[in-house]
Amino acid sequence: MKPLFHPSIEDVTVEGILHALSDPVRASIFLDIAGTTSSLTCSNFPSAREQNVPKSTLSQHFKVLRDAGLIRGERHGVEMKNVSRCAEIEKRFPGLIPSIIRAKTIQKQGKSHGGAGAKTKSASTRR
Amino acid sequence: MKPLFHPSIEDVTVEGILHALSDPVRASIFLDIAGTTSSLTCSNFPSAREQNVPKSTLSQHFKVLRDAGLIRGERHGVEMKNVSRCAEIEKRFPGLIPSIIRAKTIQKQGKSHGGAGAKTKSASTRR
DNA sequence: TCAATAGTTCCGAAACTACGAACTATCGAC
DNA sequence: GTCGATAGTTCGTAGTTTCGGAACTATTGA
Numbered sequence: 091m092k093p094l095f096h097p098s099i100e101d102v103t104v105e106g107i108l109h110a111l112s113d114p115v116r117a118s119i120f121l122d123i124a125g126t127t128s129s130l131t132c133s134n135f136p137s138a139r140e141q142n143v144p145k146s147t148l149s150q151h152f153k154v155l156r157d158a159g160l161i162r163g164e165r166h167g168v169e170m171k172n173v174s175r176c177a178e179i180e181k182r183f184p185g186l187i188p189s190i191i192r193a194k195t196i197q198k199q200g201k202s203h204g205g206a207g208a209k210t211k212s213a214s215t216r217r
Numbered sequence: 218m219k220p221l222f223h224p225s226i227e228d229v230t231v232e233g234i235l236h237a238l239s240d241p242v243r244a245s246i247f248l249d250i251a252g253t254t255s256s257l258t259c260s261n262f263p264s265a266r267e268q269n270v271p272k273s274t275l276s277q278h279f280k281v282l283r284d285a286g287l288i289r290g291e292r293h294g295v296e297m298k299n300v301s302r303c304a305e306i307e308k309r310f311p312g313l314i315p316s317i318i319r320a321k322t323i324q325k326q327g328k329s330h331g332g333a334g335a336k337t338k339s340a341s342t343r344r
Numbered sequence: 345t346c347a348a349t350a351g352t353t354c355c356g357a358a359a360c361t362a363c364g365a366a367c368t369a370t371c372g373a374c
Numbered sequence: 375g376t377c378g379a380t381a382g383t384t385c386g387t388a389g390t391t392t393c394g395g396a397a398c399t400a401t402t403g404a
Contacts, residue, residue, distance in 0.1 A: 109239035183320035193310035
């Protein structure tokens with residue numbers, strides 16, 4: 091079957107990475123993947139589940155993450171194992187991913203204390 | 218006149234920053250601003266000039282950068298001085314901006330040696 | 345007051361995104 | 375092998391965002 095495109099690490103761009111992670115759903119998916127050593131299937135994402143993201147949208151998000159070079163998807167039987175490509179990216183763009191993850195963590199922490207949340211344009215309620 | 222909106226630093230989001238910098242034109246504009254101590258007017262951007270970006274589009278890009286909290290625009294007479302808010306952001310999200318700038322620099326350096334350029338979706342030729 | 349300059353706003357066209365429905369691929373049961 | 379179930383992908387449509395030319399606004403200098 092069609093073998094699922096992944097860019098070589100030299101073709102990975104900063105723009106692509108930033109674009110992929112500028113979406114809150116994709117960002118939380120990526121954090122899940124990057125934060126575990128075991129590989130996750132496309133449907134096993136608590137963060138995405140909570141938000142009731144439909145299957146087709148989820149599939150698109152995974153495609154964007156793959157195209158950006160952030161994750162690698164491998165078919166294992168009927169389901170797909172997703173693993174991060176952090177190590178490769180770290181070699182090409184040292185410190186980039188860790189600092190983004192750190193920033194996201196800081197933002198999440200400060201979210202509880204009465205924060206009205208900034209205007210992320212399309213982040214909150216869309217459609 | 219209308220005093221030009223700027224978010225307070227607590228309302229600045231990682232998503233907003235990443236989205237703003239995921240566009241190559243905006244990114245190069247921001248690099249110009251962040252890389253100099255003197256403030257720049259909206260029209261004095263070699264990077265934008267070269268690419269023939271029309272005035273209205275440029276204005277939109279500056280608005281996105283302002284809304285993301287990356288720059289501050291102040292009217293001085295008939296023109297606008299743009300200065301970066303790197304120091305503020307550095308306090309809120311330590312290391313984020315520097316690592317992005319570093320990554321962009323790495324990417325620019327490696328661009329010459331026969332690189333076909335990755336597929337940044339909308340990066341190159343749009344419309 | 346008038347012309348010139350620097351940015352913004354308006355708006356139609358093109359590009360992008362979300363998501364339901366239909367489709368494809370793989371596994372297990374029979 | 376065929377059937378059904380499951381996991382993802384693709385297609386099509388509707389809504390959103392972005393681009394960029396034309397018109398508009400604000401400020402300075404003549």
